Amino acid sequence: MWTPVFPAAARRAGLAAALAASLGACSPGAPEGVDKQVLDNAISQRIGDPNTCVLIGKAGSGEVVYRYNTHVACGRQLPTCEGGSAVSADDMLEAVAKGGPEIAVxxxxxxxxxxxxxxxxxxxxxxxxxxxxxxxxxxALPGRVMADRIERAFVEAGVQPAR
Incomplete structure (x- = not known):
């Protein structure tokens, strides 16, 4: 029985393409009616930084519909600045989605x-x-400054109406 032998470089390229496709399929896009690239650019211009994470999720469930930056940046455990244990952006999104208080700290x-x-x-x-x-x-920007800049980015990208 004949078994095809693929060069190592071709196998690696195929694996890399499959991994990229699978990661892309898991990444959230943007809220309905919003162009992801426009939202990415608006956030980048206002608070973009390699150590920045912005998540948008559904109220109630916290299901992520948009992620600015990587799972690594968004999954870092950092102090809440209000006592208690460290949390990630994912944890913070879930808390606010379930009715937790708005914060800017x-x-x-x-x-x-x-x-x-x-x-x-x-x-x-x-x-x-x-x-x-x-x-x-x-x-890092202060929380209040971040909140103001995020609101402007959301308005520019059509995520929310201007106040």
Missing amino acids: SCPTVADRSRSVGWAAGRVPGRDLVYAAVMEGDK
Whole structure:
């Protein structure tokens, strides 16, 4: 019986393509009626950073419909700045989706205060959606500034109406 032998480079390329396709299929797009690229660009211009994560999910369930940045950036455990244990952006989205309070807070993440974390989370006005955003690092924005900038990005991208 003949078994085809594929060169190692071809096998690796095929595996890489299959992995990319499977990851793309799992990644959320954007809220209904919103162009993902426009939303990505609006967020990038206002709070974009390698250590930034923005999630939009359905109110009630917290099902993610949009993710800005990677699962790694969004899954980092960071202080809540309100006591308690560290949480991820996914945890924060789930909490606000289930009726938790809106937040816009920040605090240091290291003892010498050279790095900080900013959190912003709440309802998306005019939609049955919620969001959670986190930024950590030496250039992290305060939570209140993040909330204001995210709102402007959401308005520009058509996620929410202008107030």
